[in-house]
Amino acid sequence: NAGVTQTPKFQVLKTGQSMTLQCAQDMNHEYMSWYRQDPGMGLRLIHYSVGAGITDQGEVPNGYNVSRSTTEDFPLRLLSAAPSQTSVYFCASSRRDFNQPQHFGDGTRLSIL
Amino acid sequence: GENVEQHPSTLSVQEGDSAVIKCTYSDSASNYFPWYKQELGKRPQLIIDIRSNVGEKKDQRIAVTLNKTAKHFSLHITETQPEDSAVYFCAASGPGAGSYQLTFGKGTKLSVIP
DSSP: OOOEEEEOSEEEEOTTOOEEEEEEESSOOSEEEEEEEETTTEEEEEEEEEETTEEEEOSSOTTEEEOOSSSSBOOEEESSOOGGGOEEEEEEEEOSSTTOOOEEOOOEEEEEO | OOOEEEEOSEEEEETTSOEEEEEEESOTTOOEEEEEEEOTTSOOEEEEEEETTOSEEEETTEEEEEETTTTEEEEEEOSOOGGGOEEEEEEEBOSGGGGGOOEEOOOEEEEEEO
């Protein structure tokens, strides 16, 4: 199993551009989530999904969209990139049962100029 | 919502000494407390977790203790080694729908000095 796969690993954007960060998992996990990690801030939840067709907002959802059309994939879209969105983005997945360990991808390092 | 405070933010220990990292949480309904280790440029990796029906859990040199009354939990690393150097994050989540949402502390950078 590959686990949680994120692409791309690095990306540089200009302010106002849009892009999609990809996340795929092959563990048949129902729960998937996106976090951003900024220096000194820990990991903050952006959006999450408990299954195909179901998404919800986390702590810092503004400026990001998600959709979940399949169990495997959970893309994160930046509609109009801003410098404040410069961060490292991690996707995670887990079984839907309560209090299950979350498995993280390798992250996408995103810079907005 | 849940709030998790983590202390200290940085910690330096001599190789072979013990390291302790403490976290407090605000939501008394939280019942799952994982710890993640993140090496520089890598993904967070789960190293140990504890559920609220357990007061202590050990895995070789790593242990976690939970005090639900005081709403705090701690990570203990004994006989530290240079490869333990990393950033450690605590997290908490609650029952029901909230169990999917982990709230993280801001991290502790542990440096083990050879």
